[in-house]
Amino acid sequence: MKKLLLTALLLPGLAFAEDITIQNLMRAESDTMFRLSMKQNNIGIGELFHEREVASANAPQTVIRPNQDTLYSAAIADLSKPVTVTLPQGDKRFQSVLVISQDHYNFAYASPGSYELTEDEVGTRFAMLLFRTFVDAGDPDDAARAHAVQDGIVVEGGGKGPFEAPDWDLETLAAARKAVNDLAAAVGLESSTSFGRRGEIDPLGHLIGMAGWAGQPARMAEGIVDSVDLNDGETPHVVKVRDVPVDAFWSITVYDADGFLAPNELNRNSYNNTSATPNDDGSFTIHFGACEDGRINCIPITAEWSYTIRLYQPREEILDGSWTFPAIVPAD
Incomplete structure (x- = not known):
């Protein structure tokens, strides 16, 4: 199965746009994402924004293959002065911060505590701080608890901006993005070679990682994107899994032909090991289609459905390939 995460953000071109080359492509993409985050969330440099609901099929989706397992919080940091990020003790639920440079190198923390970030360490003046907080989206009480953990995040220090970056040629950027997405679809995207610190990942993997912008280093999360052969929307499928070797959680999310969450009568597009009902032996059976019974x-x-399996904080047997998630097969 190939690992692939796709981002769909097509923006109109700008006058007097800066030319894009292979050398500055990743910088152009990251700068564009930083600007978009500040605009959509109505935040300035150093200001923290919290999403209080997970992605929904009944709401606009700006990113391909959104997850329904975590609430996002975000800030754009000016590292001309050091920034301190604090993850709270919370209630032991999974929470992480992904630090993304303007060149799309990144690293993450997922333990409670304070972390100092500098321009020397990150590699660029500006960085996105992308926080993920686990939530059981079907449990209103858990959502309230997750919001409280989000509120415990602290971002202190740093410069005050403004955000300084070229006005990139967004028409060329959109064409380049599609080309990289097509390449990733053909050859696959591996977290271990696409996401990480400068010097830890190879140049080609780093380029392909543009197809999964803001993807996490493999030790933080593995993402498996695939489809079944008979994805006609009529043939039911099933998978049974147990003892998934992760320290955080795992999930399966289903998408339509374009990679988005599709509305349905059950209002259900995903399950994780918290929201799914286990079998008597502790395993989980997840069904796809024929839900009316x-x-x-x-x-x-x-029709043409696909899925993403997310494995948060995978253990060594996932990272070295000795354990793989069972195949999704046609139901009997």
Whole structure:
């Protein structure tokens, strides 16, 4: 199975745009994402924004293959002065911060505590701080607890900006983005070679990582994107899994032909090891399609559906390939 994460953000071109080359492509993409985050979330440099709901099929989706497992918080930091990020003790739920440079190198922390970030360490003056906080989206009480953990995040220090970057040629950037997405679809995207610190990943993997902008280093999360052969939207499928070797959580999310969450009568597009009902032996059976008979843990499907499996804080047996997630197969 190939690992692939795609981002869909097509923006109109700007006058007097800065030319894009292979040398500055990653910088142009990251600068564009930083600007978009500040605009969409109405935040300035150093200001923290919290999303209080997970992605939904019934709301606009700006990013391909959104997850429904974590709430996002974000800030754009000016590292001309050191920045301190604090993850709270919280209630032991998974929470992380991904530090993304303007050149799309990144690293992450997922333990409570304070972390100092400098321009020398990150490699660029500006960085995105992208926080993920686990939530059981189907449990209103858990959502309230997750919000409280989000509120415990602290970002202190840093410069005050303004954000300084060229006005990139967004028409060329969109064409380059599609080309990289096509390349990633053909050859696959591996977290271990695409996401990490400068010097830890190879140049080609780094380029392909543009197709999964803001993807996490492999030790923080593995993402598996694939489809089944009979993805006609009519043929039901199933997978049974147990003892997934992760220290945080795992999930399966279903998408439509364009990579988005599709509305359905069950209002269900995903399950994780918290929201799914386990079997008596502790394993989990996840069904895809034919949900009208009330089968357990069932996600409706559409024509040309695909899925993403997310493995948060995978253990060594996932990282070295000795354990793989079971295949999703046609139901009997």
